[in-house]
Each structure stands twice: as C-alpha cells, then as structure tokens.
Amino acid sequence: MRWLTDPAYRPGALIFQRGIAVIYLMGFLCAAYQFRALAGERGLTPVPVYLRRVSFRRAPSIFQFHYSDRFFAVVAWSGVALSATVLAGLADVVPLWTSMLLWAVLWVLYLSIVNVGQVWYGFGWESLLCEAGFLTIFLGNARTAPPVLVLWLLRWLLFRLEFGAGLIKMRGDRCWRDLTCLYYHHETQPMPNPLSWYFHRLPKPLHRVEVAANHVTQLIVPFGLFAPQPYATVAAAIVIVTQFWLILSGNFAWLNWITAILATSVVDWRAIARTLGLPDLPRPTAEPVWHQALVIAVTALAVVLSYWPARNLISQRQRMNASFNPLHLVNSYGAFGSITKTRYEVVIQGTEDPEPGPDSEWREYEFNGKPGDPRRRPRQFAPYHLRLDWMMWFAGLSSVYAEPWIVPLTEKLLQNDRPTLRLLRRNPFPDAPPAVVRARLYRYRFTTWRERRETGRWWDRRLVREYLPPIGLRPTAGAAR
Structure with missing residues (x-):
C-alpha cells in the first residue's frame, strides 16, 4: 500500500x-x-x-x-x-x-x-x-x-x-x-x-x-x-x-x-x-x-x-481551548476571543510590622515575567512558561481565578517557603519572613514616548483598590475581594 x-x-x-x-x-x-x-x-x-x-x-x-x-x-x-x-x-x-x-x-x-x-x-x-x-x-x-x-x-x-x-x-x-x-x-x-x-x-x-x-x-x-x-x-x-x-x-x-x-x-x-x-x-x-x-x-x-x-x-457558542476527552486528543482551540482594554495587576506586598499602620513600610514582591516595578523593562521568557505569572494576570481580571491559590500563596510568603520563592524574581525579605502580607490592585499602562524619555519608566500605574486585606501568619479565613 x-x-x-x-x-x-x-x-x-x-x-x-x-x-x-x-x-x-x-x-x-x-x-x-x-x-x-x-x-x-x-x-x-x-x-x-x-x-x-x-x-x-x-x-x-x-x-x-x-x-x-x-x-x-x-x-x-x-x-x-x-x-x-x-x-x-x-x-x-x-x-x-x-x-x-x-x-x-x-x-x-x-x-x-x-x-x-x-x-x-x-x-x-x-x-x-x-x-x-x-x-x-x-x-x-x-x-x-x-x-x-x-x-x-x-x-x-x-x-x-x-x-x-x-x-x-x-x-x-x-x-x-x-x-x-x-x-x-x-x-x-x-x-x-x-x-x-x-x-x-x-x-x-x-x-x-x-x-x-x-x-x-x-x-x-x-x-x-x-x-x-x-x-x-x-x-x-x-x-x-x-x-x-x-x-x-x-x-x-x-x-x-x-x-x-x-x-x-x-x-x-x-x-x-x-x-x-x-x-x-x-x-x-x-x-x-x-x-x-x-x-x-x-x-x-x-x-x-x-x-x-x-x-x-x-457553533455560535464556540468553546475556546476545550478538550472533549481526558486524553486531550482532537481538541478545539482559539485565543483572545475578547480583548482586555485596561490592564490590572495584582501587586503583593509585605511588611515587618505585625500591626501595620499608615507609617508602615511595605515592600513589593517581584515576579519574573509579570509587570511590577514600573522601571523594569518586560523580559523575554517564551517558550518557557511562567505559570504563576500567567495566573497572576488572570487574578487581575477577576478574583474568581485566584480563589483556589491566592491565600495559600500569601501563607507561603509569610513562611519564606523556598520552593515558592524560587518562582519569584525577588524576595524583599531575604533574612526573615514578613509579619503581614497584603495584595493591592493597580491599573497599569505603557508610558508614552515622552514619559519614557523623562522618567525612564516602561509603565505608569495607579492604585485602584485593596485586593487582599493584610494577612498574618495565622489569618482568619479570607478571600480575595
């Protein structure tokens, strides 16, 4: 044949x-x-x-x-x-x-x-x-x-x-x-x-x-x-x-x-x-x-x-990236059926102050790929896949995406958990874990040509709201807002 x-x-x-x-x-x-x-x-x-x-x-x-x-x-x-x-x-x-x-x-x-x-x-x-x-x-x-x-x-x-x-x-x-x-x-x-x-x-x-x-x-x-x-x-x-x-x-x-x-x-x-x-x-x-x-x-x-x-x-109700069998054979594909018009980023911060107040110093955790410090230029990682960074992007779209893992993530940070910290670019508490961790939601946008020349920043960001309230090592049950 x-x-x-x-x-x-x-x-x-x-x-x-x-x-x-x-x-x-x-x-x-x-x-x-x-x-x-x-x-x-x-x-x-x-x-x-x-x-x-x-x-x-x-x-x-x-x-x-x-x-x-x-x-x-x-x-x-x-x-x-x-x-x-x-x-x-x-x-x-x-x-x-x-x-x-x-x-x-x-x-x-x-x-x-x-x-x-x-x-x-x-x-x-x-x-x-x-x-x-x-x-x-x-x-x-x-x-x-x-x-x-x-x-x-x-x-x-x-x-x-x-x-x-x-x-x-x-x-x-x-x-x-x-x-x-x-x-x-x-x-x-x-x-x-x-x-x-x-x-x-x-x-x-x-x-x-x-x-x-x-x-x-x-x-x-x-x-x-x-x-x-x-x-x-x-x-x-x-x-x-x-x-x-x-x-x-x-x-x-x-x-x-x-x-x-x-x-x-x-x-x-x-x-x-x-x-x-x-x-x-x-x-x-x-x-x-x-x-x-x-x-x-x-x-x-x-x-x-x-x-x-x-x-x-x-189908008019076309499903995106769907598998119809557990072996993932002959699937449906598609991406970005809807486009996000505004970028929201969840920024995780910690403090050594066990009872944070207006004067407490909050330090930010830096991720490898997702935007954080506005002065840091975006990096190239693909085809390597930074899974936590991607899920942090989804968390910025809706707290529903973060519900299974965002609170456990903060608990790991409160313990300076080594495997978790290896997923991050920078741990602002290298010597001892923070006393309290929180998450805040920011709106990010790319700077203009003029802003880029004057400030050296790739991003401009504005605080939107609190995303996760301050959590200590033994927090009461909470969820992302």
Whole structure:
C-alpha cells in the first residue's frame, strides 16, 4: 500500500519531530522547576488532595497510582532526559517500534502531568502538545517514509488551531470586527516582552492592518493547507511568518512556536532543496504492514473524535481551548476571543510590622515575567512558561481565578517557603519572613514616548483598590475581594 506513505515529506517530518522534542523538553523543564511549589504535596493546590476527588477515568495519569514530590521529580527529569535524547536523534537510529515507544513514553509522561496540573495546566497549548505529541508517535523515523494519513491529521490539527482562533475572534469582541483590538492587546496581553512597548506605540493605521492580516491568516489561509503543492507550502509559510511576528511581540509560552512547528510538516522541503541545488536525502523505506495498520486505526479514531471539535467550530457558542476527552486528543482551540482594554495587576506586598499602620513600610514582591516595578523593562521568557505569572494576570481580571491559590500563596510568603520563592524574581525579605502580607490592585499602562524619555519608566500605574486585606501568619479565613 504505497499510497499510504510519501517519502517526499520525510525532511518535513524530521524537522517537525525535532521541533516537538524541543517543546517537550521545555514542558518537562517547566514542570521540574515549578510543579513542586504549584501543585506538589505542600504546593498551592496539592495533587494528593486533587486525586482524592478525581478518578482515573476522568484524569488518566500515572500519578493516580502513586504521587510524591520525589516521584514527580523522577518523572519530570526523565522527561527532560528523554526529550534531549530524541532531539539529539536517538529515535532515528533505533528500530521503528523502539522509536514509537520513545515518543509514546514522552506522551504518557506529559499527559500524566497535565491531567493532575489543575489550573496551572489549563492552557490551550498543553492540550496542543498532547495532541501533536500523540500524532508524532505514528509519524515514523528517518528510516521510514512518513504516513500520508498522519500528515493529513497534522494539517487538520493546524487547521483547527488557526481557523478556530479566527472564528472565536469574529464571534467575540467587536474590536476584532472593527480592526481596533491591537490598540490595546500589546499593552494588556498576559505577559509583554521587550518589544511589546514598541509594538503598542506603532501608528493606529498599522494596528488595523495587523488585525486585517490576522483575519486573512486565520480565516482564509488555513484552507490552503489542504491544497496541492506548492499552494500548501505557501499557506504554511504564511502561518510560520505570522507566528514569528507574534513571537516578536509577546510571551505566549510555546503556543506560537508549536504552531510554526506544525506548519513545517506541510512544507515541501524536498522541492525547496532541489530549487536551491541541495543534495537529496536518502530515500526512506516503506513502512511495515503492522505500522500501516496502526496508522489506519489511529486515523479512524481521530475521525470519530473530530465530530465534537468540528461541531464546536460551527457553533455560535464556540468553546475556546476545550478538550472533549481526558486524553486531550482532537481538541478545539482559539485565543483572545475578547480583548482586555485596561490592564490590572495584582501587586503583593509585605511588611515587618505585625500591626501595620499608615507609617508602615511595605515592600513589593517581584515576579519574573509579570509587570511590577514600573522601571523594569518586560523580559523575554517564551517558550518557557511562567505559570504563576500567567495566573497572576488572570487574578487581575477577576478574583474568581485566584480563589483556589491566592491565600495559600500569601501563607507561603509569610513562611519564606523556598520552593515558592524560587518562582519569584525577588524576595524583599531575604533574612526573615514578613509579619503581614497584603495584595493591592493597580491599573497599569505603557508610558508614552515622552514619559519614557523623562522618567525612564516602561509603565505608569495607579492604585485602584485593596485586593487582599493584610494577612498574618495565622489569618482568619479570607478571600480575595
């Protein structure tokens, strides 16, 4: 059944697989360094507590059988090591069944983390990595021709990702339809990067052009992914260029990176190599029959599971970043259906005064990525994902997002808890913990060109209100206002 494979796409498949290995590596590194403080045994939302009320069927994970911080560290660092070896090419020098096993282990380990990660792993790119990682298992290695059916499933994934994002915008905030969303987005996005201030200060007519180009890329170009070559390559190239524009303007973890990586699987790299006069790669062998049978079975499963995301795409009540099964296969995607027009930031402060008064000195905790000190320039972290910083952005939108973890966070700060402090950029109480901690809500905006020159500040901020009242080490039950 030679029609089931296409050797011409082996270069693209290899590039795609290396890219997925990089994203896996980043995901496992984030887990190794952050998970203990966020959801470990003594974390802000402890996994053992979560597992007592969630069944294996609802959240399949190896941690359903056993969880400890030490065991989690073994899993996370094993994922780091395996990702690195696959990135180095291990999967291409072993037999096909071994290569598939390596990719399958990566998928199982990361799915296990996602399914117990709770709010810290509720982002769309987690499901995206799970779905793309699952398809990677069946893509073969350098010795085999890539299966055509898997290549089409990757295109179907990229189509849902881009077209779903386009539809959610057109159905959502009016500013997407009147082309004004980028008047606000670069300033109010979850985590600006070093160039976001400059993007925000671009002329408004150019912002309107950006939005219009975004609509073309997400609502028209995705259909070109299913066209014959070279049109599919052109469509994929447009997606890649657009994603790098987004990478330049913001910190969206690995969302833009994995989208660009997906698009590389569509590109006809062999035709490009011939155009450039480069030597062709050795012709891979055909897949064994057992592998072809597996690919057909997986394709049939994907077709069945596609019913729910396809129905979601045409629904007027389209859901954004929704998984319809606990394995996170064939999901719906989309982002920024509504745009925040005003930026609010929760600023956490502490004092050594056990009974704070008007004259008490309050010192601020600094986070790595989220805005804090108005003089500090936004930093670049993506594709690394600062999970607490992102959730702090959501907390500024509504205290509902912060209810499960904001009070536990203040309690950890009152104890100078080391794992928690490792998530921060600066602890203003290095010698002894504060006596009292509070949180205040500020309105942030980017400074103008003139303000930037005169003050050296990237941000201007104004106090809005108290967010969390002062809490001591033994506070009475409280909640964010």
